[in-house]
Amino acid sequence: MIWKGWRRNEHQRIQELFSAYLDERLPPAERAQVDAHLRGCTSCARELETLRQTVDWVHRLPPLPLPRDFAAGLIPSPSIGRGYATLRGATALAAAVFVCMLSIDVGSQFFAGPAMFFPAAPAPAPSEESRALEVGTPAPQAPYTAAEAPTPQPTETAGAADLGLATPPPTPIPTPAPIAPRVPGMGETFEGESPFTLSPLRALEILALAATLVLGTLTWRRRAR
Secondary structure (H helix, E strand, O other), X not given: OHHHHHHHHHHHXXXXXXXXXXXXXXXXXXXXXXXXXXXXXXXXXXXXXXXXXXXXHHHHOOOOOOOOOHHHHOOOOOOOHHHHHHHHHHHHHHHHHHHHHHHHXXXXXXXXXXXXXXXXXXXXOOOHHHHHHHHOOOOOOOOOOOOOOOOXXXXXXXXXXXXXXXXXXXXXXXXXXXXXXXXXXXXXXXXXXXXXXXXXXXXXXXXXXXXXXXXXXXXXXXXXX
């Protein structure tokens, strides 16, 4: 049993050297061992001959055409250059300026006071005298009583006193109630103020936004080339 196992291992070791033996890549010592084994082992000699014929048939096959060179279809990436970097920096700067201006504008409106965000207080109701003046009807007069007879004087009033008639007091002229100044609420403007008037800060915001859009478009087109 030990002898058969050793012979089997020897056959496997020699057969593993057949490929290098046919390619003549074996060292002289191992090649001599293979030749000595082949002279006494017909099965290994037959296996080596079969392998030699297979290699010969493979060499007789026509060569396969090589695939096309994939490197030829590659397109080199265009160089961006310094112009793209300049446009990108200018776009970032314009965007930063616009954000700063917008923040300042919103903050100034928020802290400007309640008149910018709350509606104006309702005006007080007009008094009866002011409504009477607007409509044109006489205001109600306070009732009066007969006055004591005045001291006789050389005037027309003396004649009225002699007749026993009371002289009515002069009618007081009603004073119109003061009208509180109206404060414009949110989205309203004072009379005479144009709603399209732009403050310098709003003008700078519009310019910064326009510059950001233009520079961003130029940067994108430069990048797409």
